[in-house]
Amino acid sequence: EAEVAQSPRYKITEKSQAVAFWCDPISGHATLYWYRQILGQGPELLVQFQDESVVDDSQLPKDRFSAERLKGVDSTLKIQPAELGDSAMYLCASRNVLFFGPGTRLTVL
């Protein structure tokens, strides 16, 4: 069964450092989402792509977060500089009914 791939699975970093997360959606899925889930909360959308284009990044903190999907396939989410409040699970999802990847657990010290 096809799955959404994410790496790394876990990341520990110090505040003010840069971090990057990678996602490879299910083959053929044009729509890709990055969500952030803080412990005890539901996932919140950071950015939505349709192919290589950003459809919605209204909730992305653009002063420190960036996302790209250059060839319309895999995607990278970057945080620079990381802050303590960025500690969360970062989830990548594919297509309309959202097949989630395993997530990246980020801890900022």
Place this chain on the structure above:
Amino acid sequence: QKEVEQNSGPLSVPEGAIASLNCTYSDRGSQSFFWYRQYSGKSPELIMFIYSNGDKEDGRFTAQLNKASQYVSLLIRDSQPSDSATYLCAVNAQAGTALIFGKGTTLSVSS
């Protein structure tokens, strides 16, 4: 601000009982509704979705939708300890847009 509300729980039920999970949403124009299960430390997995008013059944799970009341629920029959998890309700305002999630309800099924 479009919102999806769920009681955080925990909801505790004995094994074999029916668990009832509830969700309300603020956007009257919402079109599709989803239930996800999330085990601790794992990513959400889709249980079922519903688009039309009424009930939709899938095995031990039944989703119920009442658009007039802006209310969606999930019933789990014959609850098992393995059903213990957080259940997330999600709403899609219109096709092509991202889902809006509630904070989730934690379910605990005791054996």
